[in-house]
Amino acid sequence: MSNVNTQLFYAKHDIITKEMEFVANSEELDVNLIKNEIKKGRLIIPANINHKNLNPIGIGIATKTKINANIGSSSIENCIENEVIKTQTSIKYGADTIMDLSTGGNLDEIRKAVIANSCVPIGTVPMYQILHDLKDDILNLSVDKMLSTLEKQAKQGVSYFTIHCGFLLSHMPLIAKRKMGIVSRGGSLMASWMMHHHKENPFYSAFDEILDICRSYDVSLSLGDSLRPGCLADASDDAQFNELKVLGELAKRAYDKDVQVMIEGPGHIPLNQIERNVEIQKELCNEAPFYVLGPLVTDIGAGYDHISSAIGACVAAWKGVAMLCYVTPKEHLGLPNANDVREGIIAYKIAAHAADIARGRINARVRDDAMSDARYAFRWEEQFSLALDSDRAREYHDESLPQDVFKGAEFCSMCGPKFCSYKISQNIFKEYKGA
Incomplete structure (x- = not known):
């Protein structure tokens, strides 16, 4: 592992970095505000030291609302050139970060190409590569395999990992009450492993080792919501909030080790429950930046879920969410192509911009x-x-x-x-x- 200090380390020691200056200039904010928000854990700058062509961005309540675009291959469609086109399309239409969620093809080469063609931070869900490398047999997952995959991706230049570390064995009975169970891919894989081995979630058990890797490359953590609701009927339930409480505890541990962290959120949430969800996250997670998928405010928008989710996203950002994960028209239906990426990004740029105006952002209008x-x-x-x-x-x-x-x-x-x-x-x- 390399020996490097993180943006959080520097902020705690009142040192202003070039990344902080870049963010301050792009946001038209005082650099000391940026530094102090990082110091409080309310803002992160995902900036892996190995992503050489990166233009840093700030994710937090003090900065403009950011949007993330998901791209990625599958076992059915896994052309590297298509992922490069999606990357370029994402940047052209204004994505602030990109998550490579590839599950099929040569994942290392796809990721390498995506990072090389991106000036924005790249995030991943390492579990997808772990499963791919295990030839889809999650039951053979080991801590060593998990950690080696994280370090390999960190060396490549991934700026943030989504890890499903807050879903515990004790949460399993809560899921039985749901209409749709677990809708997170990472969460469902962890459930299979925990139930088969009758052991605690390895991402939770090995969290300190994960933090060591992240600190060595200044990789930020996006603590994933394995138990996010996949339908309105399951929104704001005990499973969701019990996991969120654990994520808040893990966020504090990350902060103590100088690792930047944000918290992922739902999901499918009725419009009238969004503000409460944001307030609970702030309370349980020490106001760490909140990063939400949508949320979708209806379950019947198939083919138009970029619209139904952008409605929820706008309200969420207005009430305090820092980054929005876009949804494309293909959500629930298929793998998005470059045009779907464009449609999803623009829907979310509208939502984010409307929220920035509502929040009185400097020069937003x-x-x-x-x-x-x-x-x-x-x-x-x-x-x-x-x-x-x-x-x-x-x-x-x-x-x-x-x-x-x-x-x-x-x-x-x-x-x-x-x-x-x-x-x-x-x-x-x-x-x-x-x-």
Whole structure:
């Protein structure tokens, strides 16, 4: 293992790093605020020392809401080039981090290619590689195999691991009461291992060794929610909150060893329960950054779960969640392609941005105000550039008015030249100015 100090170590010793300065400049915040938030455990900068082309980002309540894009191969589709395209698409449309959740093909080479083509932090769920290397026989999992996989990925430049370490053997009876049991892949694998061996979760038992690896490369931990609810009926139950309590205890242990940590959250949650979930997480986890999947606020949005989840994500971020894990239209249905990645990212960029405005983030509304000015003045090219998805805005405008002359027109195809409210308003003000 290498000998390195982490961003948390430096913050505790009141040392400002170049990563802290980069984040402060990009967020338009004082660097001492960034340092102090890291020092409190309320902000992390996932920045593995081996990810050489990384542009650091801050994840925490003091910074803008971040979004993560999940990509990855499967046993059915495992082309390295496709994962590179998904990586490039994620960055183009604004993902702040990318998780490589590959489960099929040459996982080491896929991960290597993803990291090489990414300027944003890359996260993984090491359990997927462990299972792959064990030829899908989770019962043969050993602590040595687990730790060697983590260190291999750390050496490659992975900036954060999702590990399912808070799911304990004592939680198993709580799951029996659920409609959908365990929906986390990592959680279900741990359940199989624990029930077969009648032993405690090895990620929990070997947590100190995991922290040693993370500290050696400044890998952050995303403490995974194995027992997140997979449907509204299971939301906010004893299984979910008992695991969350354990995650809070583990977060404190990580903090004591100078390892940066964030907490993963649900899942499927009714809209009216989201704020309570955020408050409970803050209380149990010492306000460590909260990173949630959605949450989806309905179970019947198949094909449109990027929308049903973005609704929940916006509320969650408004109430204090630091990072949102996107959901694509393919959620529950299949492996997303590059276009699905685009759709999921834009839905979540909208949710994150709306939440930042609601939370009064510094300069959060500047772009919106510029868009309003451009719309009222019919500056079409400026409108395209200000849109979260510039390509889509241009595509839709040009479906009916593709000629260049219409880029200077004072109307669009919805109202036409005679019924544009902007133009009518301008004419009224011009005619009756001073009246």
